[in-house]
Every structure is written in C-alpha cells, then in structure tokens.
Amino acid sequence: MSVPRSNRPSFGALIYFTLAFALGIYFTFAAVQGDYGLFRRVEIAAEAEALRVDLEALSAEVERMDNLTRRLSDTYLDLDLLDEQARNVLGLLRADEIVIR
16 A cells, blocks of 8 residues: 655755745845945945046146146246245235236
8 A cells, every 4th residue: 555645845845945045035135235246346336436536636636736846946946936826825016016906
C-alpha cells in the first residue's frame, strides 16, 4: 500500500522560496537605495559636478587676484590700477577734479 501524495508543494519548499524571494528583494533594495546604491551614485555625480563648477569659479577668482597682485607689486607697477585703488579704498581725488553727488 502506498500513501497518496497531494499536489501541493511541501512546507519546506515554500519556506525556501519565500526566504529566497525576501533576500532577492532585500538585495535589490540595497542595490538601488543603499549607501553604495544607484541613487547615491547619482547624488555623488551631481555633487561632483557642482564642486567642479565651484572650483572653476574659484580658480578664475584666484587668477584675477594674482593678476591684480602682480600689477601692484614692486617689480611691475600699473599706475592706472594704483590710481583706481587709491580712489576706491582711500577716497582720494586729484586737485583738478570736481565731485558731483
């Protein structure tokens, strides 16, 4: 005599596939939203681009300041720049100028 088998899968197989499915969902979620996931990678790329733009702006500012510093140095004196700085910073005027406010 044989015992009739049902067409249902066994309880152990159900647990195995449920666990495998849960692990698959977990690893998929971690790959998309985890610390090293796709969304974080996009954030890092956007932040790197913003920092690259800031670096270019700061490099241009440093270049401008280097140029002004060189033009006011002892070895190379730009009289027009010196006159402009004296007017802006110290408020100096020449004797033949008239100030209109």
